[in-house]
Amino acid sequence: MIVTSVGRILTMVRGKVQMRRIENTASRQVTFSKRRSGLLKKAYELSVLCDAEVGVIIFSQKGRLYQFSSSSEIQNTIDRYHRSSNDADTYKANMEQYILHLKQETTDMERKIELLEVSLRKLSGQCLGSCSTDEIQMIGDQLDLSLRSIRARKAQLFNDKIQQLQEKQLCLV
Structure with a gap:
């Protein structure tokens, strides 16, 4: 800390943290504990302030489970996620199938238009050189x-x- 001439205390600003694995086990555990608490607190605040359904699942390096859910059980949030994800996948599959159908229909229409144009040219007396007697x-x-x-x-x-x-x-x- 730095004390100014008027008695204000200024804190040193921490530099940007590099995103890489912390090698020291004790430091890593302390950081995990602090950040886990901060993350769960933020999840709670988001659920309360925004009336959002929030679920957070964290597994520690040793396999311990930490969780937060704004609904009564995290399983409800997970089930809702699966339903939403499946709905999105179904919608995407239906859209892809619809697009393929439209492409096929476009190809068929282009072929019909070409046949009609050829027929019109023949009826107007053009392009008769390749026609048979029949x-x-x-x-x-x-x-x-x-x-x-x-x-x-x-x-x-x-x-x-x-x-x-x-x-x-x-x-x-």
Whole structure:
């Protein structure tokens, strides 16, 4: 300690402790005892101040058990941890499976889009050089069906328009 001219006592600031095993057995035991007590005290304070469920398990070098639990028994906290851990593992597995499913679905959609694009190019008269006679005949038949359907719809629209105009003409007369 250092005493200043005004009578204040200043303590020496301890340097940063190196994180390595303490070689001296007696020093190691003293440090273990102090830090264990400090850790258990902090666990208690955390549970009280924050209303958190806290569990701490410590085994000494000699195998002695030290524990703290904010619930009635440490086993309850351990069981809760296992349930939570299993839930997280299940969620992660489900997410991975879902992602794989989405990737497969994406691949299938890309393949379907490619087939539709090829079909559209053929229907528009492009890329016919690699088509066989049968394929060209099928494309022609498809186009004939489409053309008939388009002409039928066109005729229906014209007939509907003619009927509307005739009804309008009757109203004007």
